[in-house]
Amino acid sequence: MDESEDVPKDFIKLKSEKLSVDEVSELVISPNCGAVSLFIGTTRNNFEGKKVIHLEYEAYTSMAEMEIKKICRDVRQKWPSVKHIAMHHRLGVVPITEASVIIAVSSPHRTESLEAVTYCINTLKAFVPIWKKEIYEDEYSWKENKECFWANSEK
Amino acid sequence: MVTVLYFARSAELAGLRSESVSVPQRITSLQLWEEIVKIHPRLAVIRDQVIFAVQQEYVFLGDQLLVLQTGDEVAIIPPISGG
Numbered sequence: 001m002d003e004s005e006d007v008p009k010d011f012i013k014l015k016s017e018k019l020s021v022d023e024v025s026e027l028v029i030s031p032n033c034g035a036v037s038l039f040i041g042t043t044r045n046n047f048e049g050k051k052v053i054h055l056e057y058e059a060y061t062s063m064a065e066m067e068i069k070k071i072c073r074d075v076r077q078k079w080p081s082v083k084h085i086a087m088h089h090r091l092g093v094v095p096i097t098e099a100s101v102i103i104a105v106s107s108p109h110r111t112e113s114l115e116a117v118t119y120c121i122n123t124l125k126a127f128v129p130i131w132k133k134e135i136y137e138d139e140y141s142w143k144e145n146k147e148c149f150w151a152n153s154e155k
Numbered sequence: 156m157v158t159v160l161y162f163a164r165s166a167e168l169a170g171l172r173s174e175s176v177s178v179p180q181r182i183t184s185l186q187l188w189e190e191i192v193k194i195h196p197r198l199a200v201i202r203d204q205v206i207f208a209v210q211q212e213y214v215f216l217g218d219q220l221l222v223l224q225t226g227d228e229v230a231i232i233p234p235i236s237g238g
Binding site for chain 1: 164174206208211230232235236
């Protein structure tokens with residue numbers, strides 16, 4: 001790898017194909033980083049006793065990418081030693097046990113990347129315009145994150 | 156004329172994903188909501204859960220005065236569930 005090209009980068013992708021943990025973690029690897037921290041969100045097969053057949057995701061794609069860019073910018077302000085950030089989110093149908101989101105962050109030492117990954121997933125759930133529909137055997141339900149930044153706010 | 160985008164439950168209630176809507180250039184966000192509900196009355200049930208995104212900036216339904224240009228994007232944002 002050409003050292004002069006190893007500037008901090010954000011890798012943001014919304015796509016309907018299966019996500020790859022190998023691909024996302026390799027994006028953030030860096031010669032001067034000793035830590036890569038990873039979060040994978042996978043689909044569960046049940047909710048409140050109901051069997052979940054699969055999930056479907058949709059997004060306001062252009063705004064979602066912008067909101068994810070803002071998260072990356074915030075991460076770099078809070079943890080300046082963070083090197084690369086990758087956030088991949090799947091759209092469309094996601095079968096049970098497959099990943100709907102993968103987040104990877106690299107940093108020289110582990111504390112920053114571990115904290116940054118936590119911040120990324122928590123903030124994504126609060127601010128990024130992506131919606132999940134749970135499909136059960138007889139019905140479906142649009143989910144609502146409890147982290148949603150305007151949930152329960154006075155109108 | 157602004158472009159209104161509907162997502163998730165709001166798209167199901169309105170029956171479409173986007174359309175051009177004619178609204179005054181200066182309008183509060185609550186008035187804008189009321190204009191849209193006139194066209195799609197079924198949206199009324201989600202009034203307390205949604206916010207707007209105007210030119211991809213979040214806006215609460217309320218007294219905030221919007222200055223809209225032709226072609227601006229106004230999105231109805233039901234409670235989000237990414238991740």
